[in-house]
Amino acid sequence: MxxxxxxxxxxxxxxxxxxxxxxxxxxAFAKLQKSNPKRISISVIVCAKNEGENVAKYIPLLAEQEYPDYEIILIDDASSDNTLDIFEEFEKQYSNVRLVKVKNNEAFWGNKKYALTLGIKASKKDYLLFTDADCYPASKDWITTMSSQFTMQKTIVLGYGGYEKVANSFLNKIIRFETLLTAVQYFSWAKIGKPYMGIGRNLAYKKDEFFNVNGFISHIQVRSGDDDLFINQVATKKNTAICYSPDSFTFSEPKIKFKDWFTQKRRHVSTAQLYKPxxxxxxxxxxxxxxxxxxxxxxxxxxxxxxxxxxxxxxxxxxxxxxxxxxxxxxxxxxxxxxxxxxxxxxxxxxxxxxxxxxxxxxxxxxx
Structure with missing residues (x-):
């Protein structure tokens, strides 16, 4: 034995x-990535539900991006806090901010995909760049760097969404290592030509990719997966690029309690059961x-x-x-x-x- x-x-x-x-x-051994800035129109899409504190801090950072042609689509998914009020103030303050108000729908109650679909339909640009309400870009060149990887063939760009460092926290190191390992996996398989997921904290694709498959309709009954399940469905060797230049990163505040992080990971893992064989x-x-x-x-x-x-x-x-x-x-x-x-x-x-x-x-x- x-x-x-x-x-x-x-x-x-x-x-x-x-x-x-x-x-x-x-x-791991790929060369440093070069950026070739494009002049394409971008819609930055942020969906929020009861994120008043976060959107007050992070939406101004999106509005300060140094990019010539972009709009910010703010989607309020029937928030019960002051998120909608803050969004309305941003819409008055910034000329390129547009607000989408989502009311509870009995058929799609609590379904982020429904809210995102309304936001995507409301967007006026041909290319979409997604981040979460609790995320912020690493630099003012986030849009420039992410959009630089688009070509006529590459209509999907997978980015990196990291977490802030917390001093003297072992949980924080676990969270950031797990995030690193996950990124290494989906970046590597994309480079091989077998892309299988992306993260909603930093993800971009051409709007046509969304409408060509009728959006999230094939997995609308699954509440999670607006990022990874969608990419698992539409990404191919020909249409997918990755972006890992530091200016393209986004960051989020990490969980500080193991229980909260464990719950978050349970949601992420549950969608993997629906990936391709x-x-x-x-x-x-x-x-x-x-x-x-x-x-x-x-x-x-x-x-x-x-x-x-x-x-x-x-x-x-x-x-x-x-x-x-x-x-x-x-x-x-x-x-x-x-x-x-x-x-x-x-x-x-x-x-x-x-x-x-x-x-x-x-x-x-x-x-x-």
């Missing part, structure tokens, strides 16, 4: 090697290989079976993962989380297992 376990362990190492060096290496398989295989690496290495070392070989393989595995993720972290300005990499990875693997089990027995809560 121990010999079989060792062989299985070697197979797991080989699978991990393929992911980190062959797949993730496409992004290949995408579910590759994501599942990657996670299973991570889990088996930990379990099998502990079993073999506990029995001291071929411990020199096992330790050598463990060291080799950590070497190539550290290198790949280290280069990726450098591109996404998240280098500090790599100092805690082995510990964070272990915590994250078992947290994901907990999320998977929890989601089997109860449904996660979605849009506010």
């Amino acid at each position: 121990l010999l079989i376990t060792l062989y299985l362990f070697i197979v797991v190492i080989a699978v991990q090697l393929a992911y980190y060096l062959i797949v993730f290496g496409k992004f 290949f995408d579910k398989i590759q994501l599942g295989l990657f996670y299973v290989s991570q889990l088996l690496f930990l379990i099998l290495s502990l079993v073999l070392l506990a029995f001291q079976y071929q411990w020199i070989i096992v330790l050598s393989l463990v060291g080799f595995r950590y070497l190539f993962t550290w290198i790949t993720l280290g280069f990726s972290a450098g591109k996404l300005k998240e280098k500090d989380v790599m100092y805690w990499f082995p510990i964070i990875e272990i915590v994250l693997i078992f947290t994901q297992l907990n999320i998977f089990i929890t989601n089997l027995f109860s449904k996660p809560v979605h849009w506010k």
